[in-house]
Amino acid sequence: MSRIVLGITGSIAAYKAADLASQLTKAGHEVTCVLTKGALEFVTPLTLATLSRRPVVTDLFAEKEGWQPGHIQLADDADLLLIAPATANVLASMAHGFANDALTAIALATRAPILIAPAMNGKMWLHPATLKNVETLKGWGAQFIEPAEGLLACGYEGVGRLAPVEEILAAVQALLNKGGA
Numbered sequence: 001m002s003r004i005v006l007g008i009t010g011s012i013a014a015y016k017a018a019d020l021a022s023q024l025t026k027a028g029h030e031v032t033c034v035l036t037k038g039a040l041e042f043v044t045p046l047t048l049a050t051l052s053r054r055p056v057v058t059d060l061f062a063e064k065e066g067w068q069p070g071h072i073q074l075a076d077d078a079d080l081l082l083i084a085p086a087t088a089n090v091l092a093s094m095a096h097g098f099a100n101d102a103l104t105a106i107a108l109a110t111r112a113p114i115l116i117a118p119a120m121n122g123k124m125w126l127h128p129a130t131l132k133n134v135e136t137l138k139g140w141g142a143q144f145i146e147p148a149e150g151l152l153a154c155g156y157e158g159v160g161r162l163a164p165v166e167e168i169l170a171a172v173q174a175l176l177n178k179g180g181a
Contacts, residue, residue, distance in 0.1 A: 002176050003030045005074055005110070007083035007103040008048070009090045010038015013119035013162035018043060020084055020165055022051040024172065032057065032074060034103045036090065060102040071102050075109035079179070082172060083107070084145075085119035085162045088130050094142075095133035113175055117145040119162035126159070145171050 004024055008017040017033070024031045033048040034057040045056040060071060075081075083090065083103070090104065099105035107114065116137065124130060125147055134144065145168055148161040162168075 001028050001030055002079040003077050004032070004172070005078045005081045005106060005112075006031050006033045006052075007036075007081065007086070007090075007107070008033060008039040008043065009036045009083065009085055009087040009103070010041055011085040011087050011119040011162070012042060013085040014039050014042035016162055016165055017084060018047050018051055020082075020168060021048055023165065023169055025052050027169075027173075030054065034058075034074070034106060036087075036101055036103050038087065038089070057102050060105055071105045072109055075106045075112075078106070078110050078112040080172065080176060081107060081110050081112050081114045082117075082168070083114070084117035084168055086116045087118075088120050088124045088127070088133075091116070091118065091130060091133045091137065095136040113179060114142040115145065115171060115175055116142055117163050117168050118147050118160075120147070120160050122160040124160070143171075143175065 008014050021031050031052040032054050033052055045058055049056045093104045094107050099108045145163045147159055148163050149159045150161050
């Protein structure tokens with residue numbers, strides 16, 4: 001059983017993270033969901049706690065009892081950090097080393113593999129700043145599941161949709177198998 005931290009950001013595709021959490025848990029993984037403030041606008045901690053059968057992290061400063069900060073313990077214990085969906089904002093924060101919420105603090109502190117599945121408007125995905133941030137993160141070893149093409153929530157047609165859940169699950173399994181987790 002692998003320990004997966006599932007980071008969920010403020011994208012309309014956040015609802016698909018519930019399916020990811022459920023399927024990863026059913027596959028025998030220990031899944032801890034970490035939601036950004038934006039993600040809370042799209043999905044509830046109760047849904048994710050029920051599907052993952054674990055407490056959900058929503059606040060960097062809502063620490064458990066004990067001396068070790070919860071976000072550091074999650075970073076240390078993780079076999080994989082999966083961020084799905086990942087917004088342009090979170091990609092930028094990670095590429096510039098910001099740790100302004102629980103998810104970006106975990107990303108900065110973990111030494112586990114990082115797998116990122118972006119989801120955003122196509123113009124945002126193709127913006128030079130986003131492309132540079134992706135290039136930076138890839139240079140540091142983060143792996144990406146490219147966004148899919150199709151009708152976007154904003155009404156545009158193009159690239160930017162969250163990759164299908166099945167593709168994300170396959171990439172997770174391949175990465176865990178490669179690492180021996």
